[in-house]
Amino acid sequence: MHPIVKLLVQRIALGLVLLLAVSAVIFLGVEALPGDTAQAILGQSATPQALENLRAQMGLDQPALTRYFNWLGGVMTGDLGKALTNGVDISQAIGQRLGNTLFLAGCAAVIAVPLALILGAVAARYAGRWPDKVISAVTLTTISLPEFVAAYFVIYLLTILFPVFQPVAMVFPGMSFWAKLQAVALPVIVLVMVVLAHMMRMTRAAILNVMQSAYIETAELKGLSPMTIIWKHAFPNAIAPVISVVAINLAYLVVGVVVVEVVFSYNALGQYLVDHVTKRDLPVVQAVGLIFAAVYIGLNIIADVTAIIANPRLRHPK
Amino acid sequence: MRIPPSALIGLILTGVFIFSAIFADLLMPYAYDLPVGTQWEGPSATHWLGTDTIGRDILSRLIKGGQITIFVALAASILSFAMGSFFGFLAAVSGGWTDQILSRVCDLMMAIPSLIVALVLLSVLPLNLTVLILVMGVLDSTRVFRLARAVAMDIAVMEYVEAAKLRGEKWGWVIFREILPNALSPLVAEFGLRFIFAVLFISTLSFLGLGVQPPLADWGGMVKENKDGLSWGISAALVPALAIALLAISVNLVADWVLSRTSSLKGGRG
């Protein structure tokens, strides 16, 4: 077997094992939470009788381990169970929301990743000079604002002061692609602001780190232009760290956008999770937690795989 | 020592923030939790930064909130650093199974998004500062663990560490006298960044209703209390937002400087 294939198989297998471990941690961790689901669902209007009925209906009396394996079996076959609160099939409910999450994350990534790479390269090219300082200052500011502040600021600016976008970013099946893009414009702007800085700073640092290498001097002494040196000589060697940062940020886009979803009433997984956490809807929390963990692990695997493939030493062994 | 102007600004501002956090109770012109005016007064001679939604003095709340924000973020960061670097160094120095187990546990913790863990935990645990600090600190320690381990790995292969081991030194000396002093710069820089993330994280938690509880408020909580005024240019919401940004920027400037000093210590080429 080509060593790179072996490495890739190993890496993916490791990811799957990790995912399995995470599923156990999530399931048992959520099970271990104190509190009464039935009471949480019914709230102030709970009568003792209704509470009892609900508990009986949910069948919370089996041992946790049995339920874990039942659950895992279900997950394998795409059955995530039913939400306790409204009896809706979780796989179905999550399906569309996951799509929306990925749509939002995708839009933000499509803008943020290339922009971060370009800005990072430009900042590295002019390291210490004014373009670097301007880029650094701007990204430093955006990274220093809590997301919800940035979100409200953007709402004020772009819906009230200059009404170009909608403050409520719901998307529905059947909407045209263009209409969806318009709807998510504001959350995308906020997300780009949040992740851009991190990726750009890492790109800059990675490129500058590579720029210390002797082969960059070689390239300079070949009389190549600075941008050529960065793109052709520095960037290909800075790919591994950049990819891992991109992966972290993509995972963040998928997972960490709870606040942005809440502010813009975007109907995706984060909002769904928050609602169900407060109602202590365990199957949903478990399912969404698992999906987020899978996304995180998956993106990390992709990053590692890309880094492995991008490494000529591994791709072309001696 | 040469301090670039940006770092100097950062240092001064950070100093001001820390000073006002330490002496908050002396600096507050009014009680932070009592209404002393009407809703959303603009800045005036009596209330320099105006009043908030129920007529409390913004400046007083800003100072008190800064104390809470900085205290919680600092405590959480210190906890995460103490935990993260201890285990990170241990993993790097011990290697083998210790390293494997610690690293896999860390992977496991990182795979579950921390905001979600925080949401779930804080929604069931009693909400107080200790719980908040513990949850944030433990969740964040995974990041520190990774960095500390990586840095310590680089140092652990250095010949002076080998020399210390060959001399027969115990791991206490190796970790605290050989590795720690050399890992300090990147860790200090990272500490700045983690501190900022902690500030932003508290703000986010407060925004979701799971952070610092009223009548105390961290800055994020203050923004939340007054956020409806944001669209109307009410200073009550802008001021704490500005404070967060300013604190973050100044600490970042200092961290950047520490980091650049670190890398120049390692030496570029030539």
Next chain:
Amino acid sequence: MTEKLDWMVARARQGKMTRREFVGRTTAMGVSAALASALYTKAAHAEVKKGGTMRVGLAGGESTNTLDPALAASVVPQVGNASWGEQLVDMNPDGTIDFRIGEEVSSSPDSKVWTFKIRQGVTFSDGKPVTAEDVLATFKRHTDENAQSGALGIVKGISDMKAEGDKLTLTLDQPSADLPYLLTDYHLIIQPGGGYDNPNAGVGAGPYILETFEPGVRYVLKKNPNYWDDSIGHADSIEILSINDNTARTAALQSGQVHMMNRIDPKIAQLLANAPGVEVRRAVGRGHYVFIMHVDKAPFDNNDLRMALKLAVKREEMVEKVLGGLGSVGNDFPINAAYPLFDDTIPQREYDAAAAKAAYDKSGHDGSPIILRTAPGAFPGAVDAANLFAASAQAAGIPLQIQLEPDDGYWSNVWNVQPFCASYWGGRPTQDTMYSTAYLSTAEWNDTKFNNAKFDELLLAARAELDETKRKADYSAMAHIVRDEGGLILPMFNEFVAGIRANEIGGWIDDPNAEMMNYRAPSKCWLV
């Protein structure tokens, strides 16, 4: 009075009132005949417009919501259900009964047996006609404990139901003159076969037909072409969006993304009212924010101590600071002018530090801290209100201290468990229902553990009393008892504050029954 006038203008506009009737009723309210006539002319000419898509942005929807009317507990499903569903009876803004599926009602002299005539020719959205059996089955399902219906307490007092042709006969355990009012409860949406087959089907006989339901996201509804009442359901379609974030919701209204919204934050109501294109509408409601004491637990079993605390509240300040002025002061009993048969002569309780101190001293309390528990989610501004209460009580020498509790678990661990905490009530359609729900000694939600034989007796008597004057006197006596002896501290009634696009929405009436024109704003209003 303005409300009533508004409502009548709207009725006139909808062609439901003749000029004679309008002028007659308005002049009876003290409006001059000439003005009344002019008003009628204006109203009748302000044309009802049909068509268009009405978009409504509401706080109070979660992705855990369902279509089952029995489980509706927040505004988005309430408004959604009111759009696709129809009830037997409904409330008019003036406190009278609006007959819907029930065309008319009659009762036995002892108010024990009630007979509704079911409106004929009304169909469900699946095409089936609405029959007395459907209504009966619906009520039956809500009496079933497993249905977890929020209306269980209302329908379980019905001991017997009979459906014969177009007649539905209900027999009660206890006489009640208020039964039609009780049946206006928003859970009691008539479903085909009572919704036994599928409570989540979303099939009803309302002015709109449900097209899409995404929990916590939106409802999309289309005009029901077969709807029987032409005066309701003007827009071609309705979109109800769940927007929980205040700022985003407000911005959505300001930018025209939605035509109407609920729950404007009191703090910005004034600012928003001055913004272009937006109109802020306030309706005095029956909801109230309260601090409740368990009268059976020390130290609150001492009425002097309770009185001391009641006297130590600065009510105006609370209304001003917690409600932003959008509300009215309470008088320590759960009834205000929005209720029929309200006695407005009961003196308003004021802050009186000296009297409070005297009462406190008289109680012989040992001076240890009195703990008031609160949480941000107890009601909006609950922590601020508690802070204000503590400040004014301490000024009167009462050692009141606040303990913060987490939102999560507040309703299970604090409310109804701890002897003194913050809470809220949404109000009920009648005094009888309000008192029966929470102040009758045997009531399930008696969260002050109030147990007063005289009060119970008066309540049961009033329920069976058909003479309104006598009932009013009974209610007044009950109000006095709760006010002076109860465990309820009621500093304020909140208002429903909604926002609409000025000049784009017609037909808005400030309805005290519930938010968003008793949840029916989307179907009762039209796009101009």
Next chain:
Amino acid sequence: MTSEKPLLEIRGLVIEATSYPPGEAPKNVTLVHGVDVTLQKGRVLGLIGESGAGKSTIGLSSMAYGRGGVRLTGGEILLNGREIREARPATLRQIRGREVTYVSQSAAASFNPSKRLMDQVIETSLSHKIMSKPEAEARAVMLFRKLGLPSPETIGSRYPHQVSGGQLQRVMTAMALCPKPDLVIFDEPTTALDVTTQIDVLAAIKEAIQDTGVAALYITHDLAVVAQVADEIMVLRHGKKVELGTTDQIINRPAEDYTKALVSVRGIEHDEKPEAPPLLRIDCVSARYAGTTFDVLKNISIGLPAGQTLAVVGESGSGKSTLARAITGLLPPTKGRIHFDGRQLSADFAGRSRDDLRQIQMIYQMADTAMNPRQTVGTIIGRPLEFYFGLKGSARDKRVQELLDQIEMGRGFADRYPAELSGGQKQRVCIARALAAKPKLIICDEVTSALDPLVADGILKLLLELQAETQMAYLFITHDLATVRAIADKIAVMYKGEVRRYGQKSDVLAPPFDDYTDLLLSSVPEMRLGWLEEVIAHRKANGTTSGNTV
């Protein structure tokens, strides 16, 4: 000399840089003080000097390039009659890679690891539009062949890591020659290579220069090497010219004292001590690294008497440093025993007593990484005193000063940090640290390799003196045969994990040789003209090639 206009003419060159000494304000330092260089077309000028002499800096100035923030602040640099010191970046880009090219010391680091060799070799020719891609590739293959690279047709499609160090150095030479430049700067092109490899690369470079007629600046610290290729040699020290002359004159008739010192370096003589019972005895030791399947040490058996020096010689990869790790217990042998002072040592250092650990000390090649940069010299030397002998406070400080005196460093060093010391001083501190433990054996792993010849001589002399004083034994690991001659009593020649030749110095260095030892010994450059040609001719005649497939 001809009246022809010179290719390169440097007049009064001044080069400055900013230094950031730790704990002090940054200051300007002058690296080069008004140096003149003249180079005619087709000639080779050798620049020689120790580190810090400014030779690389001057070399790069002919491309108007300042490495790492170095500034060319004064003088004139005329290339083909054109002043380039203050030329615009765009103009410089036209010159670099077209008129002047560069071959660096470390080809391995100077190639972009993620691009194929051919793409990098022809990059300049294409970017400067000197020739078309097929033309450039054809020329590259021609150069590969001329430089003696194996499979010249296909080697270009490889990645840098797939090619050995010596081959890379030749590819880099091809890269420099490909765009047909007027001038090539060779900056220590063979320094990083093993001696047996160095000779072939050196020959290849010399031939390529002659064949293409290109002019060259040949920069090195090794006079013997430059003597083989240069027409003229300029000796530099501290950024100033010491002496300029023809190669013959510099080698055979140096005028300046400094030059004389350079020529006569490695003049240390040391009489070998007689055989004696071993202090350290290694019996049939084999070792391998965890996770690998082959032995890096194969059946090693050697001995070292007390107070003597055993030199372990070999090229990189021969296993000589691994032997040190096996002795110290860092890499426990898989087989065999190590006896020390009459007892068997535990294989793993963790199993050794504190006294066992004290008795064997180690000195490393890179003094920089061998000392904790955050500890003062006093702490570094004082710690073994404290640790082994429990010395504290003033007793310790006194002993530290004694040790500093012993290594010929004066007062005031105890409070300094390693970064404040020169390379030679650092290595002396490392010696003092080893000395502090009062060991019976010191393992010296390439301790002079990173040092300039004169400094290295000083260290060697110090070690010899200390041995005479304290009767310590040295296990001296090195690749440098001159050092071996200078210091050894016994020699072990290692090759591919085995000991090829072992015995008293006089025996090992006397014929008859085995093939490898012969190759090794004959590859050490000698400081005379024509040595290179002789050796190559001799080898061609005998049909021997270098040991590695370089």
